[in-house]
Amino acid sequence: MSHIIDRRLNGKNKSTVNRERFLRRFKAQIKEAVSKAIKGRSITDIESGEKVSIPVKDIAEPIFHHGKGGVWDHIHPGNEEFIKGDRFSRPQGGSGSGGGGRASKDGEGEDDFAFELSHEEFMNVFFDDLALPNLVKNQLMGIDELKSVRAGFTNDGTPANINIVRSLRGALARRVAMAAPTLEEINKTEEELDTLLESDEESGFEVRERRRRLHFLRERLGSIPFIDPFDLRYNNRVKQLKPTSQAVMFCLMDVSGSMDEAKKDMAKRFFILLYLFLQRNYEKIDLVFIRHHTSAVEVNEHDFFHSRESGGTVVSSALNLMKEILAKRYPSDVWNVYAAQASDGDNWDSDSANCAHILDEAVLPACQYYAYIEITEGEPQNLWYEYLKVQERHRHFAMQKIHSAGDIYPVFRELFKRQPTPTR
Amino acid sequence: MTPISTGSEWTFELIDEYERAIREIAVDEFKLDVYPIQLEVISAEQMMDAYSSVGMPVNYHHWSFGKHFVATEKSYKRGHMGLAYEIVINSNPCIAYLMEENSMTMQALVTAHAAYGHNSFFKGNYLFKAWTDASAIIDYLVFAKKYLSQCEERYGIDAVEELLDSCHALMNYGVDRYKRPQKLSMAKEQARQSEREHYLQQQVNDLWRTIPKRDKGDGGQAALRFPPEPQENLLYFIEKSAPFLEPWQREVVRIVRKVAQYFYPQRQTQVMNEGWATFWHYTILNRLYEKKLVTDGFMMEFLQSHTNVVYQPPVNAQWYRGINPYALGFSMYQDIRRVCEEPTDEDRAWFPDIAGTPWRDALEFAMRNFKDESFISQYLSPKLIRDFRFFAIRDDDQDDKLEVEAIHDEEGYREIRQLLAEQYNLGSREPNIQVWSVNVRGDRSLTLRHSMHNRRPLEPESAEEVLRHVARLWGFDVRLESVDDQGHVRQTFSCATGHRELQLS
Numbered sequence: 001m002s003h004i005i006d007r008r009l010n011g012k013n014k015s016t017v018n019r020e021r022f023l024r025r026f027k028a029q030i031k032e033a034v035s036k037a038i039k040g041r042s043i044t045d046i047e048s049g050e051k052v053s054i055p056v057k058d059i060a061e062p063i064f065h066h067g068k069g070g071v072w073d074h075i076h077p078g079n080e081e082f083i084k085g086d087r088f089s090r091p092q093g094g095s096g097s098g099g100g101g102r103a104s105k106d107g108e109g110e111d112d113f114a115f116e117l118s119h120e121e122f123m124n125v126f127f128d129d130l131a132l133p134n135l136v137k138n139q140l141m142g143i144d145e146l147k148s149v150r151a152g153f154t155n156d157g158t159p160a161n162i163n164i165v166r167s168l169r170g171a172l173a174r175r176v177a178m179a180a181p182t183l184e185e186i187n188k189t190e191e192e193l194d195t196l197l198e199s200d201e202e203s204g205f206e207v208r209e210r211r212r213r214l215h216f217l218r219e220r221l222g223s224i225p226f227i228d229p230f231d232l233r234y235n236n237r238v239k240q241l242k243p244t245s246q247a248v249m250f251c252l253m254d255v256s257g258s259m260d261e262a263k264k265d266m267a268k269r270f271f272i273l274l275y276l277f278l279q280r281n282y283e284k285i286d287l288v289f290i291r292h293h294t295s296a297v298e299v300n301e302h303d304f305f306h307s308r309e310s311g312g313t314v315v316s317s318a319l320n321l322m323k324e325i326l327a328k329r330y331p332s333d334v335w336n337v338y339a340a341q342a343s344d345g346d347n348w349d350s351d352s353a354n355c356a357h358i359l360d361e362a363v364l365p366a367c368q369y370y371a372y373i374e375i376t377e378g379e380p381q382n383l384w385y386e387y388l389k390v391q392e393r394h395r396h397f398a399m400q401k402i403h404s405a406g407d408i409y410p411v412f413r414e415l416f417k418r419q420p421t422p423t424r
Numbered sequence: 425m426t427p428i429s430t431g432s433e434w435t436f437e438l439i440d441e442y443e444r445a446i447r448e449i450a451v452d453e454f455k456l457d458v459y460p461i462q463l464e465v466i467s468a469e470q471m472m473d474a475y476s477s478v479g480m481p482v483n484y485h486h487w488s489f490g491k492h493f494v495a496t497e498k499s500y501k502r503g504h505m506g507l508a509y510e511i512v513i514n515s516n517p518c519i520a521y522l523m524e525e526n527s528m529t530m531q532a533l534v535t536a537h538a539a540y541g542h543n544s545f546f547k548g549n550y551l552f553k554a555w556t557d558a559s560a561i562i563d564y565l566v567f568a569k570k571y572l573s574q575c576e577e578r579y580g581i582d583a584v585e586e587l588l589d590s591c592h593a594l595m596n597y598g599v600d601r602y603k604r605p606q607k608l609s610m611a612k613e614q615a616r617q618s619e620r621e622h623y624l625q626q627q628v629n630d631l632w633r634t635i636p637k638r639d640k641g642d643g644g645q646a647a648l649r650f651p652p653e654p655q656e657n658l659l660y661f662i663e664k665s666a667p668f669l670e671p672w673q674r675e676v677v678r679i680v681r682k683v684a685q686y687f688y689p690q691r692q693t694q695v696m697n698e699g700w701a702t703f704w705h706y707t708i709l710n711r712l713y714e715k716k717l718v719t720d721g722f723m724m725e726f727l728q729s730h731t732n733v734v735y736q737p738p739v740n741a742q743w744y745r746g747i748n749p750y751a752l753g754f755s756m757y758q759d760i761r762r763v764c765e766e767p768t769d770e771d772r773a774w775f776p777d778i779a780g781t782p783w784r785d786a787l788e789f790a791m792r793n794f795k796d797e798s799f800i801s802q803y804l805s806p807k808l809i810r811d812f813r814f815f816a817i818r819d820d821d822q823d824d825k826l827e828v829e830a831i832h833d834e835e836g837y838r839e840i841r842q843l844l845a846e847q848y849n850l851g852s853r854e855p856n857i858q859v860w861s862v863n864v865r866g867d868r869s870l871t872l873r874h875s876m877h878n879r880r881p882l883e884p885e886s887a888e889e890v891l892r893h894v895a896r897l898w899g900f901d902v903r904l905e906s907v908d909d910q911g912h913v914r915q916t917f918s919c920a921t922g923h924r925e926l927q928l929s
Binding site for chain 2: 008
């Protein structure tokens with residue numbers, strides 16, 4: 001009459017939809033928490049999810065219930081010293097006695113409802129309805145490309161894959177092996193025949209016998225097939241994951257004297273955002289940090305953000321270095337190249353045209369996307385105007401001007417706003 | 425007899441053996457009447473899933489269940505809370521979940537508690553019999569889930585979500601409290617009939633057919649009153665009378681109402697139901713021990729979790745959170761048994777009709793025919809009041825002091841019993857709010873009336889908010905009046921819809 005059923009193998013994520021609904025409902029609050037979190041993180045520290053708090057009153061489901069006031073009778077257990085008619089003051093706060101039951105119910109309402117977003121949910125919220133433009137080279141996210149590679153030979157396959165040399169070599173070996181005993185016997189028989197013929201003793205019958213035998217053996221030798229289905233060898237190919245989902249991100253930053261800490265901080269956030277976005281789309285991301293003033297050097301992340309230089313600014317030095325590194329280490333048929341450049345707009349006057357030229361000729365053709373932000377309060381200078389021209393020529397070149405930390409997120413959205421399917 | 429098992433690991437064979445041993449005791453020996461049983465072994469994650477959809481194996485989707493899930497998951501992962509040992513579903517067959525993490529002892533405990541204790545309560549208690557249809561609930565929820573996801577496809581997730589939000593806000597007012605249901609066959613007949621009636625009503629809707637004719641004076645207005653009598657079931661009233669709801673929206677309101685009605689008996693029998701299940705797991709497992717089917721180790725483990733469950737912290741304890749329904753219910757059934765088996769003079773005076781009678785019959789009668797409120801007022805004995813050291817405190821907002829009204833002494837027993845029963849009266853725990861009237865001739869606003877009890881006011885913030893939900897469903901302005909015992913309006917809330925102004929000639 002009773003059944004015992006093992007349900008453990010049934011799906012365990014029945015609540016996934018409800019959880020999604022919950023996240024969906026509080027998207028605004030969650031988004032706010034997420035963008036707050038971004039500010040506090042290092043560029044590569046996006047492994048963890050994020051703790052998100054929502055005020056309890058926002059997520060409360062209202063029902064009619066009694067408020068304070070009126071007459072309440074409460075029964076409590078554990079009487080120690082009271083007798084009927086005792087009177088005493090109301091305990092302050094939710095100390096548990098008296099009207100405590102009600103009071104603490106209200107008291108709980110002050111807390112925030114905190115929960116963890118998983119890494120994935122965190123990213124989803126962050127990159128909601130964004131997509132990188134011109135993602136032409138490789139499919140994004142988790143779609144692993146397979147490459148077929150040779151893996152020796154097999155005994156069966158399609159005719160198109162027959163490996164002729166291997167098959168014939170096999171056939172030869174087989175023929176040799178199969179013919180060997182017969183050949184041996186032929187030799188022996190021939191020798192005997194020769195002996196018989198030489199001895200010339202009443203050999204009629206025996207000679208005939210040998211001849212017949214030889215004939216039979218030669219026939220047998222001839223019937224060994226030249227090639228047998230058994231000999232066929234096919235080229236074997238197996239699918240291997242192709243490490244295509246890789247990207248390199250160039251961070252270019254002006255570290256000349258005019259870039260103060262605040263500006264660098266803004267630039268850093270911009271790089272973080274780009275990194276986060278790439279992280280979502282590519283399995284492997286290399287970061288190249290190039291800082292420049294009058295000359296450019298490749299540095300590690302720490303030095304990139306934390307050392308101060310002074311002096312003038314030659315932007316093209318950084319672009320040239322990037323070009324070299326690209327050519328040397330990141331061929332564009334294997335790598336998706338992204339670049340983000342931050343500057344305060346200063347440049348050596350005659351250098352700006354030069355920059356545009358390098359971008360046009362060498363850098364942009366190799367890039368998936370190139371983003372330039374100018375962090376400045378003042379009027380744009382010649383670099384900005386040169387870049388405007390570049391922007392007209394290249395769809396995957398984007399530029400923005402930002403003024404304060406608050407502008408970064410909108411700028412980021414603007415830069416990577418979902419675009420119609422690229423036609424390139 | 426040798427013990428069924430000695431280790432703490434469970435296997436399906438062992439669960440089966442224990443189940444049969446428990447059945448022998450529960451059904452053959454103690455004559456518990458149960459639905460067929462389906463024990464389902466699930467993982468902790470699945471338990472959390474079940475938790476967050478109010479224990480049902482299927483349910484429609486809503487963000488609030490997700491919220492519940494997130495909260496459960498959070499406290500479970502941090503180790504703040506062990507998951508409940510058991511979830512049991514009032515269905516036929518009765519589904520009880522066994523969590524795979526449990527030890528063999530716990531599986532046996534849950535089987536006795538849920539699959540026999542709760543199960544027999546669901547089958548026997550009059551409220552469950554009258555209000556819930558155990559054999560149909562799962563199918564109904566499957567239907568509801570499907571229907572709602574179709575609605576989502578057709579009308580968008582947001583529209584459905586909004587509607588559900590509003591309905592959930594009124595869920596506690598989506599039940600028939602006082603109307604006694606008819607006998608089943610009659611009820612069906614009645615349903616068919618009233619369906620026809622409602623169909624007619626919608627065709628010739630008294631309310632909305634009315635083209636307002638301005639009579640001279642107010643004479644006509646007083647005569648026409650809608651609804652003719654106050655209505656306790658807000659969701660029912662909305663389902664049937666809200667002017668702007670689309671048919672699918674009415675169906676959704678109905679679904680929420682049905683689910684609310686299904687859970688209504690559970691809310692009224694917490695002490696009785698948990699007490700009953702606890703009493704039976706205690707009795708059954710002890711019987712297993714007497715029959716030497718379980719080991720000392722088994723009993724130690726069982727008793728440890730049993731005592732945790734029935735612990736009642738005293739009022740001055742830091743972790744006091746009110747009366748523990750398990751403790752109260754368990755003690756009361758134990759006490760009824762004691763009164764039957766070893767009555768004292770006091771018991772004979774208080775419970776002349778059960779003292780000295782067969783305990784099993786007395787217990788069965790108590791389980792079948794009461795709800796928490798009446799159960800306590802019938803069976804709470806002076807001995808229990810002394811054991812629990814109950815005392816009553818009056819908290820009157822017109823008095824700057826609290827007053828001890830009664831304690832566990834001769835003159836206090838009856839008062840404490842009555843007050844404790846009142847404490848479990850859903851009717852006074854929840855504000856009594858009914859549909860009062862609709863201004864049929866004028867702006868078609870809906871007026872709800874809160875009948876105040878002991879001058880208890882509504883909590884204003886949530887009242888305002890719920891009222892917005894009512895207005896969303898109703899489509900016109902909504903008012904809520906709190907009326908005191910003398911009929912004076914004490915508090916009013918209102919929610920203007922702003923839109924959908926009716927063009928009156």
